[in-house]
Amino acid sequence: MLRTHTCGELRIDNTGQRVELSGWVQRIRDKGGMIWIDLRDRYGITQLIFQEGETNTEVISKVREMGREFVIKAKGEVKERFSKNDKIPTGDVEVFVDEIEILNSSKVPPFTIEDDTDGGEELRMKYRYLDLRRNIVRNNLVLRHKLAQAVRRYLDSQEFIEVETPVLIKSTPEGARDFVVPSRMNPGEFYALPQSPQTFKQLLMVSGYDRYFQIVKCFRDEDLRADRQPEFTQIDCEMAFVEQEDILNTFEGMTKFLFKEVKGIEVEDFKRMPYSEAMKFYGSDKPDIRFDMKFIELNDVAQNKGFKVFDDAELVVGIVAIGCGDYSRKQVDELTKWVQRPQIGAKGLVYVKYNEDGTFKSSVDKFFDHDALQAWAEKMGAEKGDLMLVLSGDTDVVRKQLCELRLEMGKRLGLRDNSVFAPLWVVDFPLLEWDEESGRYHAMHHPFTSPKPEDISKLDTDPGAVRANAYDLVINGVEIGGGSIRIHDQVTQSLMFDHLGFTKEEAKKQFGFLMEAFEYGAPPHGGIAFGFDRLCALFGGAESIRDFIAFPKNNSGRDVMIDSPATIDQSQLEELNLKIEKQEE
Numbered sequence: 001m002l003r004t005h006t007c008g009e010l011r012i013d014n015t016g017q018r019v020e021l022s023g024w025v026q027r028i029r030d031k032g033g034m035i036w037i038d039l040r041d042r043y044g045i046t047q048l049i050f051q052e053g054e055t056n057t058e059v060i061s062k063v064r065e066m067g068r069e070f071v072i073k074a075k076g077e078v079k080e081r082f083s084k085n086d087k088i089p090t091g092d093v094e095v096f097v098d099e100i101e102i103l104n105s106s107k108v109p110p111f112t113i114e115d116d117t118d119g120g121e122e123l124r125m126k127y128r129y130l131d132l133r134r135n136i137v138r139n140n141l142v143l144r145h146k147l148a149q150a151v152r153r154y155l156d157s158q159e160f161i162e163v164e165t166p167v168l169i170k171s172t173p174e175g176a177r178d179f180v181v182p183s184r185m186n187p188g189e190f191y192a193l194p195q196s197p198q199t200f201k202q203l204l205m206v207s208g209y210d211r212y213f214q215i216v217k218c219f220r221d222e223d224l225r226a227d228r229q230p231e232f233t234q235i236d237c238e239m240a241f242v243e244q245e246d247i248l249n250t251f252e253g254m255t256k257f258l259f260k261e262v263k264g265i266e267v268e269d270f271k272r273m274p275y276s277e278a279m280k281f282y283g284s285d286k287p288d289i290r291f292d293m294k295f296i297e298l299n300d301v302a303q304n305k306g307f308k309v310f311d312d313a314e315l316v317v318g319i320v321a322i323g324c325g326d327y328s329r330k331q332v333d334e335l336t337k338w339v340q341r342p343q344i345g346a347k348g349l350v351y352v353k354y355n356e357d358g359t360f361k362s363s364v365d366k367f368f369d370h371d372a373l374q375a376w377a378e379k380m381g382a383e384k385g386d387l388m389l390v391l392s393g394d395t396d397v398v399r400k401q402l403c404e405l406r407l408e409m410g411k412r413l414g415l416r417d418n419s420v421f422a423p424l425w426v427v428d429f430p431l432l433e434w435d436e437e438s439g440r441y442h443a444m445h446h447p448f449t450s451p452k453p454e455d456i457s458k459l460d461t462d463p464g465a466v467r468a469n470a471y472d473l474v475i476n477g478v479e480i481g482g483g484s485i486r487i488h489d490q491v492t493q494s495l496m497f498d499h500l501g502f503t504k505e506e507a508k509k510q511f512g513f514l515m516e517a518f519e520y521g522a523p524p525h526g527g528i529a530f531g532f533d534r535l536c537a538l539f540g541g542a543e544s545i546r547d548f549i550a551f552p553k554n555n556s557g558r559d560v561m562i563d564s565p566a567t568i569d570q571s572q573l574e575e576l577n578l579k580i581e582k583q584e585e
């Protein structure tokens with residue numbers, strides 16, 4: 001080995017020892033008589049010291065050839081430092097170097113390899129291998145590693161086995177577009193990359209592998225956001241001979257284990273909330289329950305008082321911002337503008353300040369007198385000093401808007417603390433979801449999800465009201481995982497395909513293999529998949545999953561480091577029987 005110790009290892013007890021270190025030059029300070037180098041590797045930084053007159057001149061002149069990010073090997077004696085640095089674990093000592101070797105030189109890096117770097121995102125992504133040298137980024141990847149190890153430990157202890165499933169497959173519907181791969185050996189035919197290993201894990205249940213998991217790449221061609229990448233990682237799991245309750249318990253157990261192992265936190269039993277409640281009280285199927293600020297519906301106290309905006313609305317609904325009754329006119333105007341931004345799209349915002357002296361000041365004083373506003377306050381549980389914020393409109397739309405406002409107010413009031421974790425199971429999702437564009441129902445989760453037996457009779461009469469055995473794990477407003485109890489008999493599965501508008505032929509062509517498998521003794525089964533990148537970001541207290549992926553893609557799905565996607569040679573195209581027709585701009 002080219003070292004006796006790492007750069008994070010030496011302590012006061014090592015003084016007097018002769019050691020050899022290898023690493024990258026983080027910084028050189030040359031004060032003439034004395035030269036210091038901060039030598040860095042994955043484990044930390046150790047100070048090397050050279051002294052004119054004491055250190056061999058050949059060594060000194062070599063040091064003067066070096067620059068940032070040179071790779072060097074240094075030998076010398078560990079000494080106690082004169083001025084100690086209590087910010088780093090090796091800060092009590094330094095190595096007085098008498099032999100040095102340059103293992104490799106380095107060009108001047110395009111940005112400084114420091115936590116507080118001067119490099120912009122685009123530049124750092126282009127030189128991601130340098131960005132990955134930074135502590136901050138490395139710590140994220142170490143966290144990811146720790147989480148993956150802990151997941152494996154837990155699932156192994158519960159008799160799960162890790163099985164790999166293929167990447168070149170056929171479409172698995174998870175609601176996004178497929179990435180496809182042309183087949184050279186089968187001209188004109190394409191593989192699809194898995195949006196998830198859904199069908200394979202179900203087949204494994206048919207095969208009797210009753211507890212499966214896989215930490216697996218999935219591919220979805222959809223518009224990107226901070227918490228989406230075209231390829232991402234799932235902790236994909238499936239169990240046989242279980243009911244919903246068993247899955248929730250098993251994976252609540254896993255999540256608690258991860259918090260304990262990786263963050264040293266004991267989390268309480270997870271709350272549970274039906275989807276309908278989540279929508280009614282938080283306007284979202286992934287409510288952030290770190291804070292309360294529930295929606296309160298006001299139709300009965302706010303309508304028929306001559307205020308047309310409310311009278312015409314399907315829903316009048318509000319929240320209470322505790323202690324914000326002293327908001328200035330400017331602040332309320334700014335909030336109003338905030339909800340009117342195109343991203344939120346509200347027409348306006350009604351506010352009621354509940355003054356400390358018991359009076360009210362509102363934007364609708366013309367229509368609502370003191371008593372009327374008092375009735376609002378009572379209904380909303382608002383107290384003196386609070387601010388009531390009310391929106392109105394079509395139910396689905398207004399709930400979405402108020403959800404955004406609630407999150408924003410939560411943020412402004414410091415109620416969304418990243419060191420607090422509030423896990424929640426959202427259960428009883430609808431089985432189907434109406435899609436305006438295609439004018440028909442889609443599977444809300446995926447077509448293999450089972451309806452609640454007591455709701456099956458409504459499939460023909462009121463499909464939108466059928467609930468599914470489907471659940472999501474939501475933590476701090478982020479959907480961390482989702483799954484369902486599956487259909488395991490051919491008859492129900494085929495009924496489901498009918499309701500989703502598949503013809504018998506289409507269903508057979510796409511999923512014939514699964515339906516056939518169900519005819520050979522498929523056990524009752526169900527599962528869940530966790531978004532592993534999101535889980536890492538959540539544990540790391542960050543929002544962007546990109547920071548937790550070694551080589552992520554940018555917002556247009558490009559890897560700017562390797563410059564992909566890229567065109568391919570004509571000969572490759574011919575081999576694949578492909579012809580490119582560029583669409584006119």
Ligand code: ASP
Pocket residue numbers: 174195196197198237482483484527528529
């Ligand atoms: N395959 C599903 C998904 O990717 C998860 C599951 O149902 O287990 O969301």
